[in-house]
Amino acid sequence: MGEFELIERFFKRPARRAALGVGDDCALWQPAPGMQLAISSDMLVEGRHFLSTVDPARLGHKALAVNLSDLAACGAQPLAFTLALALPRADEAWLGAFAQGLLQLADAHGCELIGGDTTQGPLNICITVFGEVPPGDALLRSNAQPGDDIYVSGTLGDARLALDVFRGTQSLDSDAFAQARARLEQPTPRVALGVALRAIADAAIDLSDGLLGDLGHILQRSNVGAQIDTHWIQTPTLFHEQPAGVSPLLSHLPLTRRLDLALAGGDDYELCFTAPVEQRELVHAAAWETDTPICRIGRITAEPGLRVLDAQGQAITRRFAAFDHFA
C-alpha cells in the first residue's frame, strides 16, 4: 500500500469546515472573523509516551486527546487538526484501528482532520491542533493572582498507577488495573470545562508532566507562589457524588505513595486552574454544567515557591520529582 493510498483509505473524509482538506499541498481554511486561533503541537513517541503493546484505537484517541487537552487549558474550542505519522510499516489492521480511535474522538469534539503527512520510520505521531477563542478570553499560564484558589479537574494518579503496574513496581487487581489503564491510554481532554472557565478562571495549564511540575509553570510565568494542601490526597473527595482530587484507585496505598502519584504522577491530562475566591460559585457552576468533577487543592501566594502542606499544615520538605522528557 502506497503513501497516497494509505491517506485516502484511512484518513480522508469529506471536508466540512475546511475549504480544502486532505489531498492538496495545503489545507485551506478560513477562521471565523474576529476570533483568535489557539494552536498546539504534540509529538508522541513509542516507549516514551505509550507502550508498544497499546491498543491502536486507544493510541489514536490519546494522540488527539493530549492536543485537545492543550486547547482546553487555553479555553479554546477545537476546530481542526493535522496528523503527521511515521510508521515502521503500513499495517492495515493497525491503521484502521488507529484511525477509528482518532476520528471518533475528533468527531466527538467537532474537530476536523484537514491535512498531514505519512512516512516510514520509527513509530511517531505528531498532531497539530487548532481551536478558536474570543480575543482576550484565552486562559494563560501567566495570569495567576495572589489569593487565587487552585483547582484540579477529575482525579489524579490513575495514569501513573497503571504505568507502575506495567513496569512491575505495583500490583493491582484486574478491575482496578483496567480502570487505571483506561485513564492512562484514553485520557479525557477537559474541553468543555476549559471553555466554561473562560471568563472565570485566571490561569490554567493541563497536567501532562505531574501536578507540581505543571503548576510550577504557572507560578513561574505568573511570578507568584503556591501552597498546596494534601487533605484531598489523604481523604477521598466527592464532587456531586463523583470522585474528585486523588484517584479512588490509590486508596489502598500508603500515604507517601498517594502523595507521589497525585502530585508528580504525570499523564493525567486534567486541568489545573486558578480563580479568585469570589468566583467560587461560578467555578462550581462551570464544573457542574460541564459534568466535570473538580477539587480545590490550595492557594496562590504572593511569596514565590511551591509549598506542600501536610495534615497539620506543616510544609513537606521531601522532593517530588516532576516528569521531564530529558531528565
Add this chain to the structure above:
Amino acid sequence: MGEFELIERFFKRPARRAALGVGDDCALWQPAPGMQLAISSDMLVEGRHFLSTVDPARLGHKALAVNLSDLAACGAQPLAFTLALALPRADEAWLGAFAQGLLQLADAHGCELIGGDTTQGPLNICITVFGEVPPGDALLRSNAQPGDDIYVSGTLGDARLALDVFRGTQSLDSDAFAQARARLEQPTPRVALGVALRAIADAAIDLSDGLLGDLGHILQRSNVGAQIDTHWIQTPTLFHEQPAGVSPLLSHLPLTRRLDLALAGGDDYELCFTAPVEQRELVHAAAWETDTPICRIGRITAEPGLRVLDAQGQAITRRFAAFDHFA
C-alpha cells in the same frame, strides 16, 4: 538540560505576529481578517529524508523549506510555524546549529516560530506551517485545464544526483558534488514565485517525490492528462542566462540517466504548475520579477494519461518510478 530549558534556550524568541508564542499550552494568533489560512505539515525522518551525517544547520533549513514549499505550491504567504522535535539526546552543539539554520530561513520569509514540542526519541522533525492567501486565489492541484502549458521552476535532478553519490552509485567531481549536495540539503522554497502566480496559473504542486509522480497528482485531481516533452532534458535551457529545466550538473550523463533524474528524481522542491497559453507573458513576468528561472515542459491534454515524448515526438514507454515512502 531539561525539555523546558532546551526550548527557552534555542527556540524562544519574542513573539511578533502571535499574541502569545512559545511557552504556554497553545500559541495564540489572530489571522488577518478576510484571508484564508493555508496549512501544511511535513515530518522528516533520519535515513529517509536526510542522512545521519547531514550538517544540522542545513537540516534545520530543509525541515522548514519543505513546508514552505507546500505553501509556495498554494500561492500562500508564510506567516508562522510550529516545530515538534524528537531527539535521541539533547546535544547543545547540534541544537544550536539546527536552530540557526531553521530560524535563518524563517526570518528570510517572515515566518514566526509560535510553538511546538520537544521529546526524546529517534530523530524526527515535524513542522506545521501556516500561510495566508486571499479566498479563491489559492493554487490547487485540481484546476489544470486541457491546453494549459506545464512549467517547472529552477532545475531538476540535482538532489537525486547528490543522493546517488552518497549511495555510491554515481561519481562526481568535488565542485559539482558540493553544488548538488547543497540542492539536496538546502532546497529553495519558491515562495515568491508561488505568490506571483496566484492569479495567473491554473494548478500547481511542489516537487518532492519526482516530477512524473507529482504531476500525476495534478492530472488525477484535475481529471486530465499531459504530454511532457524532453527537449529541455536533452538540451540545457536558459532563462535570462540562468539554467532552467534539467540541471547543468547532469550534462555529462547519458540521456537515459538524465531522463531518470529529471523526471523521477525527487527532493527538488521546485514548483510544477500549469497556466493557459494566453498567460505566457504574465508567467514569464512573474518568474522574472521573482528572480526564479522557469522552463516550459509540456501541455495538459483532455485525454487522460501521462505521455513522455522523445526528440522525435514518439512516446517513451519505459517506466519512470516515482518515489513513494511506502513503495
